[in-house]
Amino acid sequence: MILGNAEVRTIGVIGSGVMGSGIAQVAAQSGYAVRLFDVDETLLEKAVGSIAGFLRRAAEKGKLTPEAAENALTRITTTLSLGECEPCDLVIEAAPESIGIKESLFRELSSIVRSDAILATNTSTLGVTQIAAAATYPERVVGMHFFNPAPLMKLVEVIAGADTSDEVIGTVIETARHMGKNPVRAKDTPGFIVNRVARPFYLEALRLLQDGIASPETIDLLVRKGGGFRMGPFELMDLIGIDVNYAASRSVYEQYFQEPRFRPSILQQRMVDSRHLGRKSGRGWYRYDEET
Amino acid sequence: MSNVIVIGDGLLAQEVATLAEQTGHSVTTFLYGGMDRSTQIGQVPEFLREMANRVEIIVEASIAHRQEKQAVLAHLNDRFVGSDEPILSAVLNASATEVGSWSRHPVNVVGWAAIPPLVDSGVFELMPGKHSSANSIALARDFLASLGKDPVLVEDTVGGVFPRIIANLVNEAAFTLTEQVAEAEDIDTAMKLGTNYPYGPLAWGDRIGLDQVVGILTALGEAYGQDRYRVAPRLAQLAQAGHWGKASGQGFYTYPTE
Numbered sequence: 001m002i003l004g005n006a007e008v009r010t011i012g013v014i015g016s017g018v019m020g021s022g023i024a025q026v027a028a029q030s031g032y033a034v035r036l037f038d039v040d041e042t043l044l045e046k047a048v049g050s051i052a053g054f055l056r057r058a059a060e061k062g063k064l065t066p067e068a069a070e071n072a073l074t075r076i077t078t079t080l081s082l083g084e085c086e087p088c089d090l091v092i093e094a095a096p097e098s099i100g101i102k103e104s105l106f107r108e109l110s111s112i113v114r115s116d117a118i119l120a121t122n123t124s125t126l127g128v129t130q131i132a133a134a135a136t137y138p139e140r141v142v143g144m145h146f147f148n149p150a151p152l153m154k155l156v157e158v159i160a161g162a163d164t165s166d167e168v169i170g171t172v173i174e175t176a177r178h179m180g181k182n183p184v185r186a187k188d189t190p191g192f193i194v195n196r197v198a199r200p201f202y203l204e205a206l207r208l209l210q211d212g213i214a215s216p217e218t219i220d221l222l223v224r225k226g227g228g229f230r231m232g233p234f235e236l237m238d239l240i241g242i243d244v245n246y247a248a249s250r251s252v253y254e255q256y257f258q259e260p261r262f263r264p265s266i267l268q269q270r271m272v273d274s275r276h277l278g279r280k281s282g283r284g285w286y287r288y289d290e291e292t
Numbered sequence: 293m294s295n296v297i298v299i300g301d302g303l304l305a306q307e308v309a310t311l312a313e314q315t316g317h318s319v320t321t322f323l324y325g326g327m328d329r330s331t332q333i334g335q336v337p338e339f340l341r342e343m344a345n346r347v348e349i350i351v352e353a354s355i356a357h358r359q360e361k362q363a364v365l366a367h368l369n370d371r372f373v374g375s376d377e378p379i380l381s382a383v384l385n386a387s388a389t390e391v392g393s394w395s396r397h398p399v400n401v402v403g404w405a406a407i408p409p410l411v412d413s414g415v416f417e418l419m420p421g422k423h424s425s426a427n428s429i430a431l432a433r434d435f436l437a438s439l440g441k442d443p444v445l446v447e448d449t450v451g452g453v454f455p456r457i458i459a460n461l462v463n464e465a466a467f468t469l470t471e472q473v474a475e476a477e478d479i480d481t482a483m484k485l486g487t488n489y490p491y492g493p494l495a496w497g498d499r500i501g502l503d504q505v506v507g508i509l510t511a512l513g514e515a516y517g518q519d520r521y522r523v524a525p526r527l528a529q530l531a532q533a534g535h536w537g538k539a540s541g542q543g544f545y546t547y548p549t550e
């Protein structure tokens with residue numbers, strides 16, 4: 001068995017979308033050399049542009065020196081060729097949430113990187129074990145689940161698949177800490193920790209609404225003022241996107257073989273059907289289109 | 293300011309009593325079970341006999357066991373025959389309407405709900421039952437407001453709004469722990485950092501009292517179906533063992549004893 005390489009210097013990031021660009025930025029700011037890969041050149045350019053903008057604003061606010069911002073940016077190399085990931089000690093995959101795409105990426109990456117490199121996936125809803133099975137060495141495949149926005153959110157869930165070695169877990173935890181993150185370890189189960197434990201926050205609130213106990217405004221108020229939460233469940237669904245939240249509910253529910261605790265609500269489905277998806281569509285549980 | 297009696301078995305009862313004292317009410321408290329193992333529900337009649345004659349507000353927060361809540365209501369029936377003091381009953385394990393059905397004076401019964409720690413809370417849930425009279429609702433509202441928190445009117449449901457949400461969060465975290473998905477500390481850290489919860493659900497459960505959390509879930513299960521509100525095995529076991537959390541020194545976590 002080939003063990004994880006304790007010394008991570010070069011990190012590959014696959015996919016330069018919302019998560020990939022954030023992860024690339026965090027890695028570069030933490031001193032790692034970054035190879036950022038995407039299939040779409042314009043998206044790579046856009047990602048570098050947004051990272052540069054973020055770093056510039058951070059420097060303006062005095063959160064880091066202009067030199068540090070400049071250095072971080074120069075550590076990122078973009079590429080359209082997966083083969084450029086060859087020197088990477090750790091590759092973090094943040095491609096679209098499709099098992100087909102991820103399986104073929106892990107198969108291909110297996111033949112590109114050194115035999116002691118670690119392959120990590122940022123998947124939110126797919127099984128780490130299933131993705132790992134597509135790689136040559138499943139013991140070197142691990143989940144590294146960042147939260148959006150990756151540069152700001154401190155949490156990283158480090159997910160052990162069925163075959164992931166303890167050494168690999170240890171190296172990834174150490175790397176996450178070096179990135180200034182707070183890693184927690186979890187087994188490969190649907191929703192891992194956060195996306196699972198948070199389900200009742202939304203589903204119980206939806207049940208209360210459906211039963212006519214209180215309005216979204218009142219439930220949000222009681223959760224904010226009664227419990228010190230920053231946002232109530234309906235405000236948070238509007239922020240996340242009601243479609244995204246509904247998809248997460250359905251995914252956990254289906255993966256747990258329709259465990260009743262996770263049963264989604266018809267109210268979510270109706271909101272998605274009506275295209276009232278929350279802030280992004282101007283209307284969800286609340287209206288945002290009247291604001292200017 | 294009123295003469296208030298508070299009867300209950302958990303931190304919620306204790307904190308409401310403290311709050312009432314701090315806001316100038318004259319409070320007599322009877323705590324049993326999870327909060328004071330030296331006293332028992334059977335001593336309630338004795339406690340009520342010793343009460344000063346004029347009681348203006350009765351607050352009941354007996355949450356861990358529905359039979360005990362029923363027993364408290366029966367004792368109140370015996371003591372306050374024909375009286376019209378409002379009974380503010382915490383709905384965490386029975387709706388206001390159901391508690392009213394146990395009372396000889398259902399018009400006096402009004403539901404309320406909150407979750408400790410009350411210092412963090414700016415609101416009380418106010419839940420009239422089907423029988424509550426306008427007068428007792430008004431008296432209940434005024435009393436809750438006098439404690440310095442806004443009463444928010446919602447429909448009557450077992451569990452209340454926020455306690456239902458919190459109890460289910462604690463339960464799901466307990467399932468996650470039962471299934472050995474992650475360590476307790478990591479579950480709490482993940483919920484605080486990954487989704488901005490003010491406390492980790494396991495530490496919060498320990499603070500509320502695991503007997504209380506199980507009381508809420510069990511009542512929800514009886515009302516709406518066990519499949520959805522089934523108590524996580526780890527949580528059920530801790531409650532059975534008397535490991536009710538912070539107040540008893542052990543729950544999901546172990547606490548140093550004073």
Ligand SMILES: NC(=O)c1ccc[n+]([C@@H]2O[C@H](COP(=O)([O-])OP(=O)(O)OC[C@H]3O[C@@H](n4cnc5c(N)ncnc54)[C@H](O)[C@@H]3O)[C@@H](O)[C@H]2O)c1
Nearest residue numbers: 015016017018019020040043094095096097122123124148
């Ligand atoms: N958005 C979130 O809040 C969030 C949070 C945690 C985890 N995730 C997970 O992160 C992953 C990426 O999500 P995202 O929101 O950044 O998506 P995104 O759509 O913003 O980015 C995906 C990127 O992958 C690129 N891509 C498409 N096909 C590819 C391929 N074959 N190989 C490599 N790259 C390819 C796309 O061009 C795009 O730039 C998903 O697995 C998602 O579940 C997302």
